[in-house]
Amino acid sequence: MPVTREVRARSIALVKLEGAEAGDLQLAAARAVRAHGGGGTLAWALDETLPIATYRQVSAVVEGAVLGGYDPGRWKSSAPRPGVDRFVVCGADQDEERLRGLAKHAELTARWTNVARELVDGPPNFVTPAGLAERAASLPGVSVEVIDPAAAGLRALAAVGGASAQAPKLIVLRYEPAGAPERPLLAFVGKAVTFDAGGYFLKAQSDIVRQKGDMAGGAAVLGALGAIAELELPLTVIGVIPACENMVGADAIRPTDVVTTAAGLTVEVTNPDAEGRLILADALWYARRKGATHVIDLATLTGAMRAGMGDLYGGVFSNDKSWSDAVVAAGNAVGDLAWAWPLHPRYRRLLESRVADLRNTSGRPYGYPITAAAFLEHFAGEGPWAHVDMLGPALLDDDRGDALGAGASGYGVRMLVEITSRMAAALRRGAHEAARQAGARSMQSFNRKQESDDD
Template sequence: MSTQLLFSDAVSFATPLLAVFAVDIAVGTDAPALPTLLTTSDALSDAASAFLTSGEFKAACGETLLLHSPNGLKADRLLIVGLGKVSKLAPTELRIGAGTAVRVAKTKSIRNIAIVFPEDRAISDEHLESLDCMPSARSLVEGALLADFDPDTYRSDRKDRSLESITLLAPDQQKATQDEIRAGHAEGVIFAEAQNFTRSLVNEPGNVLTPTELGRRTAAMCQTAGLSCEVHSTAKLKELGMGAFLGVAQGSAEPPALIVMRYKPAQLAPGGKIVALVGKGITFDTGGISIKPADGMDKMKYDMAGAGAMIGAMQAIAALKPKIEVISVICSAENMPSGTAYKPGDVLTAMSGKTIEIMNTDAEGRLVLADGLHYAKTLGATHLIDAATLTGAVVVALGKVNSGLFSNDEATCDHFHAAAKIAGEHFWRLPCTEDYRELIKSSIADIMNTGRDRWGGSITAAMFLKEFVGDTPWVHLDIAGQAWIDDHHTEIAKGPSGVAVRSIVEWVRALSV
C-alpha cells in the first residue's frame, strides 16, 4: 500500500472515501454532545451540518457516520470519524481515528481513501490545546497503516481487502509547518511498517516460524535495512555455555537460534552508550513436561512476541538512524515435552555461572532471557531492555490495558515512561525490590526458576531476570496481556498487536541524545 502527503484542498480532491474528524466540544458530563469538525473548510462543514446537529452522531472516539454523495465535494463518500471529548484529544485519539477510517473502508472493499489533516484552529483556544503538527501527522499515518493489517493469511478463500493508497490531505500552510507534517508522515510510515513486520512474525503458526525460520527472516530484514546479523544454533550455545537456553531447547527436534543484530551509526553521540534489546523468542510453548492445558494452547505461537518486538524495533532504528550503538539478542527455541526435555527438579547452569533449580518447565522464557541478558552484557551493553510474553500473572494484575514494567534504575525507567507516552502505549511499573528475592531462593542451587508460591508471579519472574543484569541499567517489559488482541476494535484487527515496538524505539532515541 502506498501513502502520500498532499498539501491540497480536500473539497476538490476526488476519492472514493474522504475521512474528516469530529470532536465533542460540550462542556460538562451532563451537557449534550456538540460535534464539531476539525476543519476550517466551510464546504466540509456544510456537507455534514445537518447530521452534526441532528443528535444521532455524538463524536465519541471511534464512532462513525458515512455520507454518500456529499454536497459540494468531489469525494464519493464522506466519513465523519469521532475522536471523543475535545478536552482529551491527543495523538492517541488521532491514531484511533485514522485506523477507524481505514477499517470502515476495508469492510466496504474501498481501496483508496483520503484523510483530512485536523486543524486545531477550527476550535477555539478555550476548548483545545494546540495540536502539534509533527506528532499529529505521525499518529495519523501509524493508525492508518496499522489498521490495514489483517491476520487471515492462510485462509484459502481470503479476499484481500488491503488498501491500495492512503492520502493525507493537509492545508497549504507555512513551509515550517509543512516540514513538520512531512517529518511526521515519514516517521509514521517507519514506525507502522516496523510494527506490522512484528505482527506478521507473531501471526505465523509454529510449524512455519520455527527458530531457524525466525533467524532467516530476521537476517533478510537486516540485509534490506542495512543491519549486520548473525544467526547461531546449538554449537554456539554450547561454546558460550548457555546452559539455561540449551535446557529449554533440548526437548525439541527443532534446533534453537541465537540471533544477534547490530546497528552502529556513522556518527555517535558522546557518552559511549551501547543499548541492548533482548527478546524472548519461544516460537511455540507447550509448557514442556509441565504441560499447559489444551484450552488456549493454539495461541502459544505468540510466545515469541517479545523477540518480534525487538526485531521490529531494530528495523525502525535502522531507518531512523539515532546516534547510538544498538545490539539486539534474540533467544529462540521451542519448549516441547519429549524424552530429552528438561524436567522439574533439574539444575541448569546459566552462562553467567549461576545455577538454577527447575521448579516448572513452563517458566522457560526467563531461562532463555537469562542467557540472552548476560550475553548482551559481554557484548558491551551499557543499557538493557528485554520484552517477553513472560507471565500470566501480569495479566491477572493489570488486565489487558497495561503491560508490566520493571526496572532497576530510576532514570532509565523515567526515560522509558516518557518514551511510552510519546508512543501512545501503556505500561505500569511494578516493584522489583530485594525483599522479593527470598521467594526465588533455592535450597539446592542459587535460585529457582519460579517463586516458592504463586503470589506475585510477574514480580518473581522479574527478580529472576534481575539476577543476570547486575548493576547495568535495565528495563523489563512483560507484554503477555497486550501482545495478542482477542477481539476486533474499531481501529485494529484482532490478532497480534506488535505492542512495545514504538516505545522501545522512542526509548533508544531518548538515550541517544
C-alpha cells in the same frame, strides 16, 4: 456518502470520533481505512476545530491508517482484500516540511509494528526459531548473526529448546551507524519461545492455543531494530533474541533438574513452564558481554501480569529508577502503555534453593511477576536494566476499541523506537552544548590572547 461534482472524490466517509484525544483520531483513521478497501486513495482532512495540535493530528491519523490497514489473513488461500493504495493528509497549511517528517516517522514506526504483529499472528509451524532467524536476516541496515546455543555455552537456552525438533538459536542483530559514539550502547533482549507447550508442566487447552504468541518480545525487538535502522538513528543498538520451543520429550527439562546458565549460576528448575526467564538469563548475560551499557528486555513472562493489569499495560521492573522512568515515559508517549512495578531486594530470598544457586520459581502463590523479575536481576549485570512483562497487551483476545483490533498488537516496537529516539536527541543536545561551551572557551582564549598582544 456520495458527493456532487464540486468535490473531486467518489465518496466521503464520515467517521465518528469517540473523543477528542489523539488516540481517538488514530482509531477513526484505522476505521476509515478498514471500511474503504478496494484500493485507490483515501484523503483525510485535518480538523482545525479539534483541541488537538496539528502535528499531533498528523501523527495520529497516519499511524492509525497504517495500523488499521494490517491484514492478519496472509495464510488464507483466497486473495487478500485490496487495501488503500494511498493515504493523503490534507489541510496542513503551515510548517509543511516538519509535518511531512512527522508523518514519515509515524508511517515507518507503524509499518514495523505491523511486521511484529505478522510474526506473532503467524502459525508456529512457520514462525519457528529458524523462520524467525530468516526474517531477521532480511532486515536492511542490520547485521545478523545466528548462534548455536550449545556451541556458545548458552546452556540454559540449549536445555529449554532441547526437546524440540526445531533447534534453538540465539539471534543477534546489530545496528551500528557510522560515527555513532561507543557509549551508550543499547541492547534490546526479546524472549522468543515460538511455541510453549509448557514442557512437563503441560499447559491447559484453553491456554496452549495462545502460545504461538510467546515470542512477542522477540518480534518486538526485530521490528524495533528494523525501524531504528530505517530511521538512521545515530546510536549503536544490538538486539538479542533467544529463540526456541518449549516442548515435551525425552530431552525436556524435568522438574527439579539443575541447569547451569551462561553466567555460571546454577538454577534448580522447579517449574519447566517458567522457561522464559531461563533463556533470558543467557541472553542478558550475552548482551552485557557485548558491551551493552543500557538494557531493556521484553517478554510475555507471567500470566499474573495479565491477570493484574489486563490487556492494556505492560509492567516495568528495573534496577535503576531513572531508567525505569524513561522506559515508562517512552512507552506511554507512543501508546505502548507501561506501569512501574516494585523490585525490592527482599524478593530474592523467595528464589533461594537448597541444591543450587537459585530456583526459577518461588513456589509461593503470590508475587509471580515480581519474583520473575527478581530472577532476571541476577543476570542483568552492571548498569541500567529494565524488564518489561508484556503478556497482557501482546496478543489481544478482544478488540479494545483502539486502532489495533483483536490479535497481535506489536507491543514494544514503538516503545523501543521512542526510547532510542529520545536518547539520540539527548546526545545531540549534549553535543551541541559541548560545542557551544568549547566555542565560548575558545573565544575567551582568543580575547585573552588579543589583550596580551595589545599590551
